[in-house]
Amino acid sequence: MSPESSAKSPAAHTDKAFEADLREVREKLLAMGGKVEDQIAKSMRALTERDSALGEQVMEGDLEINRLEVDIDDLCRKILALRQPAASDLRLITTALKIVTDLERIGDEAVNIAERAIELNSAPALAPYVDLPRLAEQAQDQVKMALDAFVRADPATAEEVLQKDDQLDDLFVKIFNELLGFMMEDARTIRRATALVSICKYLERIGDHAMNVAEMVIYMVRGTDVRHPRSRAIPA
Numbered sequence: 001m002s003p004e005s006s007a008k009s010p011a012a013h014t015d016k017a018f019e020a021d022l023r024e025v026r027e028k029l030l031a032m033g034g035k036v037e038d039q040i041a042k043s044m045r046a047l048t049e050r051d052s053a054l055g056e057q058v059m060e061g062d063l064e065i066n067r068l069e070v071d072i073d074d075l076c077r078k079i080l081a082l083r084q085p086a087a088s089d090l091r092l093i094t095t096a097l098k099i100v101t102d103l104e105r106i107g108d109e110a111v112n113i114a115e116r117a118i119e120l121n122s123a124p125a126l127a128p129y130v131d132l133p134r135l136a137e138q139a140q141d142q143v144k145m146a147l148d149a150f151v152r153a154d155p156a157t158a159e160e161v162l163q164k165d166d167q168l169d170d171l172f173v174k175i176f177n178e179l180l181g182f183m184m185e186d187a188r189t190i191r192r193a194t195a196l197v198s199i200c201k202y203l204e205r206i207g208d209h210a211m212n213v214a215e216m217v218i219y220m221v222r223g224t225d226v227r228h229p230r231s232r233a234i235p236a
Contacts, residue, residue, distance in 0.1 A: 018083050025075055025096050026151065032068040032103050033147040035061065037140055039110035040206065044136040047117035047199065048129050055121075058114035065107035072100045087223075095220040099150065102209040106143060109202040109209075116195045116202075126182060126192040131175050132199065138168045139203045142210035149217045161214035162226075168207040175200050 039058055046055035076093050079085060085093060120126075142161055149157035179193040179200075215227050 018079070018085075018089075021075065021079050021083065022089065022092065025072060025079070025093070028068060028072045028075065029096055029099060029103070030147065030151060032065060032072065032100065033143070035065055035068070036103050036106045036110070037143055039065070039107055040113075040136060040140045040143070043110045043113035043117060044133060046114050047120065048133055050121045050125070052118045052121045055114035055118040059111050062107055062111050065104060069100050069104040072096060076100075091220045091223065095150070095216045098216050099213050102212045106206050106209045109206050112202045113199050116199050120192060120195050123192055126189055126196065129196075131171060131178070132196065132203075135168065135171050135175060135200060135203050138164075138171065139206040139210070142168065142207050143213075146210045146213035146217065149214060150220070153217070153221050155218045155221045158214035158217040158221075161210055165207055165211050168204065172200050172204045 039061055042054055042061075043058045045051060046058065076097050079093055080090075083089075142164060145157055145164075146161045149155070149161065176197060179197050182189045182193045212227075215225075218224060218226050
């Protein structure tokens with residue numbers, strides 16, 4: 001081996017180790033995102049199929065999501081401490097640290113849905129859950145699109161997530177008003193309708209977390225912070 005290639009060897013080794021660390025961050029985030037999507041689907045099936053055992057599975061599965069959050073946090077902090085990443089890689093790491101928090105909170109919302117589903121399964125069904133599964137599908141699609149945008153470093157898909165949030169909010173309002181009508185017509189439905197309103201709110205929050213992920217993807221790729229546009233319009 002020549003002295004020149006020998007001199008380059010440690011740097012090359014460091015670069016490969018750094019790339020491996022970044023790849024591991026992406027892979028773990030994808031794994032966590034997949035589990036979160038599965039949790040949303042299972043929690044809604046626990047409701048629509050009146051399957052309380054499935055709801056229990058969702059609560060047990062939250063432990064794995066929490067473990068992945070800790071693993072990703074630890075890995076990102078290790079990279080920051082040891083690798084001293086340059087600007088674009090630094091944005092990737094800081095984005096991952098924020099995304100993992102939103103994914104963990106989405107997992108928490110899936111647990112909340114499962115808990116309400118178990119509660120509702122012990123009483124007669126209030127009404128066919130026609131629009132509620134559609135709201136869940138929209139929220140789940142938002143999460144999937146935001147994660148796809150992260151993996152592909154695709155700000156256009158991230159912007160689509162932001163644009164679609166209004167559709168989710170509109171459907172939330174529609175379902176809320178329908179459930180409010182049930183409560184006004186028959187006081188005996190109040191407890192069940194209130195639980196369903198809570199589920200709607202959990203799904204709406206999942207959409208909000210997907211928006212957070214999408215906003216961070218735009219920051220990661222373009223270096224532009226698109227959060228809180230109204231606040232930034234206020235003079236300092």
